[in-house]
Structure formats: structure tokens, C-alpha cells
Amino acid sequence: MQSTMMKTPLSLNHLLERAGHLFAGNEVVSRLPDKTLRRHTYGDFYRRTRSLASALGQLGMKKGDRVATLCWNHHVHLECYFGIPAAGGVMHTLNLRLAPEEIGWIAADAKDRFLVIDDVLLPLYRQFAHLHRFEKVIVFPFSGAPVDAGLADYEALLAAADPDSFDYAAHDEDDPVAMCYTSGTTGRPKGVVYSHRSTVLHTLVASLGDFWGLRGTDVVLPVTPMFHANSWGMPYGAVMMGVKLVFPGPHLHPDDLLDLIQLEPPTLSLGVPTIWMGLIQAFDASQVAGSPNHGRWKLPRGMRSLVGGAAVPEALIRAFDRHGIWILQGWGMTETSPVCTISYPRAELRDATADERYRRAAMAGVPVPLVELRVRGDDGADRPWDGQSVGEMQVRGPFITGSYHQVPVDAEKFTEDGWLRTGDVASVDALGFVKISDRTKDLIKSGGEWISSVDLENAIMAYPAVAEAAVIAVPDEKWSERPLACVVLRPGQSATPEQLRAHLLQHGFAKWQLPDRYEFIDAVPRTSTGKFWKMKLRERFVK
Numbered sequence: 001m002q003s004t005m006m007k008t009p010l011s012l013n014h015l016l017e018r019a020g021h022l023f024a025g026n027e028v029v030s031r032l033p034d035k036t037l038r039r040h041t042y043g044d045f046y047r048r049t050r051s052l053a054s055a056l057g058q059l060g061m062k063k064g065d066r067v068a069t070l071c072w073n074h075h076v077h078l079e080c081y082f083g084i085p086a087a088g089g090v091m092h093t094l095n096l097r098l099a100p101e102e103i104g105w106i107a108a109d110a111k112d113r114f115l116v117i118d119d120v121l122l123p124l125y126r127q128f129a130h131l132h133r134f135e136k137v138i139v140f141p142f143s144g145a146p147v148d149a150g151l152a153d154y155e156a157l158l159a160a161a162d163p164d165s166f167d168y169a170a171h172d173e174d175d176p177v178a179m180c181y182t183s184g185t186t187g188r189p190k191g192v193v194y195s196h197r198s199t200v201l202h203t204l205v206a207s208l209g210d211f212w213g214l215r216g217t218d219v220v221l222p223v224t225p226m227f228h229a230n231s232w233g234m235p236y237g238a239v240m241m242g243v244k245l246v247f248p249g250p251h252l253h254p255d256d257l258l259d260l261i262q263l264e265p266p267t268l269s270l271g272v273p274t275i276w277m278g279l280i281q282a283f284d285a286s287q288v289a290g291s292p293n294h295g296r297w298k299l300p301r302g303m304r305s306l307v308g309g310a311a312v313p314e315a316l317i318r319a320f321d322r323h324g325i326w327i328l329q330g331w332g333m334t335e336t337s338p339v340c341t342i343s344y345p346r347a348e349l350r351d352a353t354a355d356e357r358y359r360r361a362a363m364a365g366v367p368v369p370l371v372e373l374r375v376r377g378d379d380g381a382d383r384p385w386d387g388q389s390v391g392e393m394q395v396r397g398p399f400i401t402g403s404y405h406q407v408p409v410d411a412e413k414f415t416e417d418g419w420l421r422t423g424d425v426a427s428v429d430a431l432g433f434v435k436i437s438d439r440t441k442d443l444i445k446s447g448g449e450w451i452s453s454v455d456l457e458n459a460i461m462a463y464p465a466v467a468e469a470a471v472i473a474v475p476d477e478k479w480s481e482r483p484l485a486c487v488v489l490r491p492g493q494s495a496t497p498e499q500l501r502a503h504l505l506q507h508g509f510a511k512w513q514l515p516d517r518y519e520f521i522d523a524v525p526r527t528s529t530g531k532f533w534k535m536k537l538r539e540r541f542v543k
């Protein structure tokens with residue numbers, strides 16, 4: 001006899017059923033290539049998703065088969081998030097910003113059987129089609145143009161399927177639902193596979209009040225691509241709570257995002273720091289009398305903004321707060337589902353000064369429930385949570401990957417006692433706030449001491465004339481490495497190395513920590529997920 005609770009498997013299908021029954025009238029809005037908005041309801045989403053699952057079954061999909069997506073953020077991608085697992089498959093989001101050869105390599109490594117693709121991305125597909133043969137390429141007519149004869153039409157497949165007679169594939173809670181490759185900025189991309197269980201637990205934890213704080217009345221704008229760690233898991237949370245979604249489609253230019261925000265003002269948005277840097281620059285420029293976009297936009301006061309994936313400069317947090325928008329910083333990796341820490345105002349900070357609140361908001365934050373976190377030194381000993389001692393951050397928990405797809409578990413990524421080695425160097429303070437100093441490979445070692453490039457970047461970006469800054473290490477005969485600052489100035493503004501040096505000294509940096517060189521550049525190169533790409537800067541400036 002069962003003595004405790006029911007052993008009901010955690011399942012994405014439950015979230016789908018819930019949305020179909022409880023939230024059928026709520027809206028999902030997608031921006032199309034021609035910039036018009038298409039509106040669906042969760043009721044449409046429910047029926048269409050079940051139709052997709054049914055159609056995949058008819059195409060002969062078997063349990064565990066990988067179905068790749070090459071799509072922007074929109075309603076059909078959301079249907080794939082739930083429809084592919086409902087039919088027993090594994091949704092594999094391909095990163096459309098990677099080089100075609102890399103996408104082809106990843107699809108082959110994952111042995112993807114089918115592909116769901118936006119018609120506007122077919123030219124990209126043709127560049128890597130020779131590297132991997134999908135059994136079926138299913139084209140979503142995103143642009144509205146008819147799908148070429150000879151290719152499977154997503155809409156025709158759905159129209160021919162019957163959502164009512166569909167039965168969910170039997171599954172276990174540990175069965176895979178989705179797969180995402182690490183971006184490969186630090187080595188060959190590796191596949192991370194998420195399960196029903198890991199996804200449901202991550203969704204529940206991340207949605208808590210102090211983190212995403214999802215409310216039924218929210219309007220969520222996911223700018224984070226759905227191929228970047230599953231848009232940080234937000235689509236699952238949105239469906240769980242039936243919140244209105246506004247998908248930006250392919251239009252991620254700051255002007256386009258600001259236009260969309262006027263049409264559908266969000267209460268919650270998410271994206272990497274560079275997106276918000278671009279947005280605030282465009283907005284600030286529009287405030288100048290006589291500028292081309294003068295008076296065109298308003299910022300949505302009261303919006304919460306989830307920003308992570310890279311360090312969030314304090315200057316950015318302050319800039320948005322001036323407009324009544326609060327940035328919640330999170331830290332995570334593709335390997336960690338991804339939310340592991342979030343910076344939020346803990347009770348102990350109730351009476352903290354504004355400066356202290358900003359300082360904490362610029363940290364990676366506090367570990368979320370179910371995530372264990374430790375900081376290990378090179379000597380194998382745990383570092384105390386004193387806000388000073390740094391080491392490698394290691395994490396463990398039910399939504400942290402235990403291995404990579406078809407890669408033997410190796411000591412570089414996992415410890416002997418089963419923790420994930422994040423490759424991030426961090427300290428933790430007495431309140432549990434994590435502060436990331438650097439990625440291991442970005443650390444600057446000068447005369448036996450570490451210099452945090454993240455700290456330098458944050459301080460340089462607080463200088464009013466600076467739009468963006470990235471600091472890299474350059475080899476040095478005497479000191480082994482020295483910092484070099486790559487600086488992007490705001491249009492029409494100027495700054496000299498002397499001014500920046502004086503500014504950094506004022507910010508409390510010691511003389512030996514200051515960059516020896518400043519390079520003024522037009523833009524910081526971006527990775528496929530929109531982060532600063534320091535490797536490219538090293539290639540350019542380190543000879």
C-alpha cells in the first residue's frame with residue numbers, strides 16, 4: 001500500500017492541459033516579418049499544439065527522437081516547446097546566429113530527425129543542408145508566402161491533424177523534453193538535455209515571487225531567443241500561469257523593440273545586458289530635442305526586467321531605475337536550465353541605502369531553492385562566504401545537468417563528487433549574494449594578483465561618455481598579464497585615457513589595477529547569444 005503521496009510524474013503535458021482549460025481566452029501575440037502583429041489565444045495554442053503532436057506521430061516519430069527548430073521567437077516556436085514533448089520527442093532549438101557549418105555540425109551531433117523552420121530562415125538552412133539530412137523539413141510560413149511545393153507546410157500538417165483524438169505519449173518524469181547546445185564560446189558545443197522533471201521544477205522555482213514573480217495579469221516580452229537556454233525557461237512559466245506573451249519575432253533592433261513596447265506594453269521582459277544597453281541608448285537619444293525619433297517612445301514604468309547571461313553593469317540598473325524599471329539580475333548557464341541565482345531585495349536589505357541596493361542588484365544574486373552552490377579554491381577547499389574569498393563556483397541540483405549528450409563525463413566539467421564546474425570565478429557574501437569576478441579564461445593575472453575584468457568594465461561603463469566597455473588581458477613580460485580596455489563612446493561624446501584613469505581611481509581601484517591601454521572602438525563584438533565576445537577582441541588586440 002502506498003504510504004505517502006501519489007507518485008504522479010512531473011510533466012509538461014500537465015502545463016499544456018492547464019493552459020488549454022484555464023486560460024483559453026488569454027493572448028499570445030507574435031510580431032511577423034512584416035512587423036504586423038498576429039494574435040492567438042491560449043485556446044488556439046492548446047489545439048494547435050495537440051495537432052502538432054498528432055501530426056508528428058503520423059510522421060512516424062518515435063519516443064526520444066530529436067526534432068530541431070530553427071525559429072525566431074513566436075507562437076509556433078511555443079507550440080514546438082510543448083507539442084514535440086507531448087508526442088514523446090525532444091525539441092532541439094538550433095541557434096540561428098551561429099555560422100552555418102556550426103549549425104550543421106550540431107544538428108548532426110544531435111542526430112535530429114525532423115526540422116521545424118521559419119520560411120524566412122530557409123536561405124540559412126540551405127547553407128548547412130549538406131552537413132545533415134533531416135528526414136523531413138517542416139516549414140512554417142512565417143512571412144505569409146506559400147510554402148514551396150516539395151516542402152512540408154507546417155500549417156497544412158496542423159490542418160490535417162485532429163487535436164481531439166490525440167493521446168499523449170506515455171512517459172516517465174525523467175524522459176527528455178528539450179535539448180540545447182552550449183554556444184561553444186569556450187570550446188566545442190555540447191548538448192544539454194532537459195527532462196520533464198527538471199523543467200517543471202525549474203519553472204516552479206524560477207516563477208516564485210522574488211524571482212520572476214509571475215502574475216496572471218503580467219504581459220511578458222521574451223527578447224531572449226527561444227534557442228538561448230530555452231529563453232531562460234520563461235515560455236514554460238508563461239504557459240503554466242497563462243500570462244499574456246508578446247513575441248518580438250525577428251525584430252530585435254532597439255527601435256523595433258521600443259515600437260513594440262508602445263503597441264503592447266510589457267510588465268516583464270527578459271534579455272541579455274547588451275539588448276538593454278542598446279535600448280536605453282536609443283531611448284536616451286530620442287529624448288534630445290530635434291533628434292529623428294524625438295517623442296516617439298515612452299518606457300513602460302513599473303516593468304520588471306530580467307537581465308542575465310553576462311554581468312549587468314550598475315550604471316545600466318541605475319539608468320533604467322530612473323525610468324521606473326527595475327532590473328533583476330540572474331546568473332545561469334545552458335547547463336543549469338538556467339536560473340541558479342537571482343538578485344532580489346532580501347528582508348535584511350529593507351533599510352539599505354539606495355547605493356547599497358544598486359550595488360547588490362549588480363551582483364549575480366542569491367541561490368534559488370533546490371540549487372546548492374559552493375566556491376572552491378585551487379587547493380580543493382571551500383572558500384568561506386565572506387564576500388572576499390574567490391574560487392570556482394560549483395553547483396548541484398535537480399535542474400543542473402549531470403552530463404552532456406554523448407560526451408563521457410570528464411573532470412574538467414564535473415567534480416568527482418558530482419558537482420558542475422561552472423568555469424566562473426566568484427565570491428559569496430554572508431547573505432549568500434554571489435559576485436562573479438570573471439570567467440576563468442577572462443581573468444587577468446597581474447604580478448600574482450587577480451584583476452576582475454567585470455569590475456573594471458562596470459566602473460568604466462559608469463563614466464557618462466561611455467556606452468560600452470570590455471576589458472581583456474594582454475600578455476606582459478614583467479607582470480605576466482595586464483588589462484586592456486576596449487571602449488565604445490556614446491555618439492558625439494568624448495573621453496581620454498587620462499579621464500578614464502582618474503574616474504577609475506575615484507571608484508576605488510588601485511593604480512596597479514588600472515588598464516595600461518585604452519582602445520576606442522566602434523562596437524564590442526557580440527557572441528551568438530548577444531554577449532560581449534572577448535575572444536574577438538583578444539584576436540584583434542593581442543599580438
Ligand code: ADP
Binds near residue numbers: 182183307333363422
Ligand atoms: P555562452 O555564454 O557560452 O553563450 P551560456 O548562455 O550558457 O553560454 O552562458 C553561461 C555563462 O554566462 C556563465 O558561465 C557566466 O560566465 C555567464 N553569465 C551568466 N549570467 C551572468 C551574470 N549575471 N553575471 C556574469 N556572468 C554571467
